[in-house]
Amino acid sequence: MIAAALNVSIPAQAENDLPPVGRSRFDQLIGHAPVPYPFSRLLHTIDRQMLTDAGGLPPLKVTLIPLGRSLQREAGAPDYFHFPRVIAAADGISKPGIPPLKDRLFLGFHEKGAVIEVISYNDAAGRFEFQVVRNYQQGKTPQVFYARRSLCLACHQNAAPIFARPLWDETPANPAIAARLKQMRLDFYGVKLSGTDIAYFIDTATDRANLFPVWQVLWQQGCGAGEAGDRCRLEAFAAALDYARHGTLPAPNILLTLDRSWKTHWPRGLAIPNPDLPNRDPLAALPDASHDPLLLRPPLETWKAPDKTAFVVGLAGMLDVHAAQQLKAADLTAPLERLRVRGAFSVLPFRHALLDDLLAELGKPRRTRLASLPSARMEPASAAVDAGPLVAPFRTHCASCHDTTLPHPPNFLHGRSVDANLDHCAERIFVRLSMAGIPEASRSKPPMPPAAALASRGIDPAHWAISPELDVLKRLAASRLRGQDPASLLRRPYAQLRPCLPSSSYAERAR
Ligand code: HEC
Ligand code: HEC
Incomplete structure (x- = not known):
């Protein structure tokens, strides 16, 4: 069922690590300059692009996770509370003239790991991009790479950000976590150690971002091809503008094309991907295997009919508020129709730039800065290694995630000493492989390859076992x-099995 959900919401291009078209919002923000360092400067750079919200909270919401479940979970060892992971989510309206950042930019930074993980939206491709900034430390030049997407999607199964459910016990929303952090350091990159408010805002930002792929599916497949499809998209866009300008909710009788195509495309309903991880108290006495982010998450819900109000409001949320206000009370019927005739509503991802096209049509072109960007790079693929029969099967099934230049998950297939690495990891490899044959409720750890990786290759876990x-x-x-x-x-x-790779510092092993 989840396999269907993933296939529905994530088009085939999900296979490419590099953007098929366009660039990530993060690339556009950074441009040609090096990624600002130290991290507090980067936070400030992003914050400055947005308006402060009425409640006085900064538009970029930032929290700390000393003991987490991300790929950086071991980077702070053994000083987890001195070197917590920092999570940031853009949650403010951009200043006039700056393209939207809200729900489009998320960061995960680790000082000791010298890395920033980035999830940010690519409007042209209609998908979130997954990137890693390496060498993020004093005296080095930070390098930005598009990450192995299949690795990220093992946990980010929605191809978007994920976050724990309340009460967010991994963050300072948990008083015991806040207290231990305060004992350690006076200042964490300028981040305020707050209660549940910040965690709540990050959670809701990830929930909204989670629906971007759903809006794109309704916009592209839901409306469909041909003139009827184009008119359907025009109608949805016009309704989104009405909502953005006047708060008017769509009439129930719009988007009939969507009603008609629904039965053909989603006879059993449209599964909405799930961005929510179970809450986890990292200070609890016993680890709970059901909290693992690699476990396949069932859909959040299954829509039996198109929720047109949610769709229109969702599209409106992706628009640039200031640009929408520039439209004032203008009657948009004729200019929208001209845009349609010119192909602006053909089957392409929904882009906030449609609004710029419309303003140009109304004779109010906006300055769009077309920054040239350095070329996109991806995590280097291993030079074709001649793997013998004892190694080749591991390369086939494990290399996409375990032959990378980052140390977590352990990159036992990377470099020259693969044989020695496999020997070193053999205990844990054997156990993780064997998990496939153990009933889910009795597993101490999720199996390898992870469920999402099997699903994306169309492999049934029972067959695999x-x-x-x-x-x-x-x-x-x-x-x-x-x-x-x-x-x-x-x-x-599991913890008593031989550690997979010899422990050395995270940043040191990142080669
Ligand atoms: C083993 C599971 C796992 C994998 C694989 C994973 N992540 Fe995450 N990621 C998490 C968890 C859990 C969170 C939320 C809590 C946290 O950050 O500790 C998260 C959060 C994030 C965030 C902050 C925004 C958000 O989603 O809450 C970014 C950015 C991020 N990850 C990027 C990446 C990138 C890039 C990759 C691939 C290189 C990746 N992640 C792979 C588990 C994972
Ligand atoms: C789609 C990505 C992906 C693929 C494919 C994959 N893994 Fe993993 N693997 C991960 C992630 C993420 C982790 C770290 C999270 C965890 O330990 O639960 C991990 C952890 C492990 C660990 C545990 C390391 C430790 O320190 O305990 C072992 C062993 C492992 N993988 C073996 C394998 C083997 C063998 C294969 C191939 C048959 C494989 N993996 C395929 C993503 C992947």
């Missing part, structure tokens, strides 16, 4: 156990 491929992988791992009884490994607590 009894597949010859898995059997080969398990035998190869078992052969590296130096005589240990494989079955006994499954009875040992």
Whole structure:
């Protein structure tokens, strides 16, 4: 069911790590300059682009996660409370003339890891891009890369940001976490250690961002191709402008094309992806396997009919408020129709630039700064290695996530000493492979490859569990156990198994 949901909301281009068209909002923000350093300067740069909200909170909402579930979870070891991960979400209206940032830009920074993870929207492609800034430390030049998308999507199954449900016990919303952070440092990059308010705002921003792919599916597939499709998109856009300008909700009888196409496209309903992780108290006595972000999350809900109000309001939320206000009370019927005739409403992602096109049509062209950008780079692929039969099956099934230049997840397939790495990781590899054959409720850890990775390749987990491929992988791992009884490994607590790669500092291993 989730496989269907992912296929519906994420078009086939999800396979490309690099944007198929356009660039990420983060790239546009940074332009040619190096990523501002230190992190407080980057935060300030982003904050300055938005208006302060009425409540006096900064438009960029920032919190700390010392003991988390992200890929940076081990970067602070052993000083987790001295080096917490920092999460930031853009949650303010951009200043006039600055393209929208709200719900479009999310960061995860780790000082000791010298990395920033970035999720930001690409309007032209209609998708969130996943990037990593490396070398983010004093005296070095930060490098921006598009990350291995399949790796990020193992947990970000919605191809968008994710966040815990209330009470956000991993953040300073948890008084015990706040107290331990305060004991450690007086200042964390200028971030205020606040209660639940900031966590709440980040959570709602990720919830709205989670629906961007849904609006894109309704806009593109829902309205469909041909003239009827173009008219459907024109109607949705006009309704979104009405809502943005006057707060008028759409009439129930609009977007009939959407009603008609619904039954063909989604006879069993449209599954809405789930951005919510279970709340987790990292100070709780026992770890709870059901909190793992790699577990496949069932859809948030399944829409049996198009929620046109949510759709129109969602589109309006993606627009530039100031640009919408410039339209004043103008009658838009004729200019919108001219745009349609010129193909502006063909099957392309919904872009806030449609509003610029409309303003130009009304004789109020806005200055659009077309910054040239440095070329997009992706996480380097390993030079074609001649893997022998003892390694090749691991390359096939594991390399997309375990042959990277970042240390977490352990990059045991990277570099020259792959054989030694596999030996070192054999215990944990064997156990993670074996999880596929254990009933979900009894698993101590999620299986490898992760459920989302199997789903994106259309592989049924039950088939995988009894597949010859898995059997080969398990035998190869078992052969590296130096005589240990494989079955006994499954009875040992996971944390007591030999750590996958020798522990060295996170930043050091990032090569
Ligand atoms: C093992 C699971 C996992 C993987 C894989 C993963 N993330 Fe995340 N990510 C998380 C969790 C959990 C959070 C929210 C809480 C936190 O940050 O600790 C998160 C949060 C984020 C955030 C902050 C915004 C948000 O979604 O709350 C960014 C940015 C981010 N991740 C980027 C990435 C990128 C880029 C990749 C791929 C290189 C990636 N993540 C892969 C688990 C993961
Ligand atoms: C789609 C991405 C992806 C693929 C494919 C994948 N993994 Fe992983 N793997 C991860 C992530 C993310 C983690 C870290 C999260 C965790 O430990 O739960 C991880 C963790 C692990 C660990 C645990 C390391 C530790 O320190 O405990 C092992 C072992 C592992 N993977 C083995 C494999 C093997 C073997 C394969 C291939 C059969 C594989 N993985 C395929 C994403 C992937």
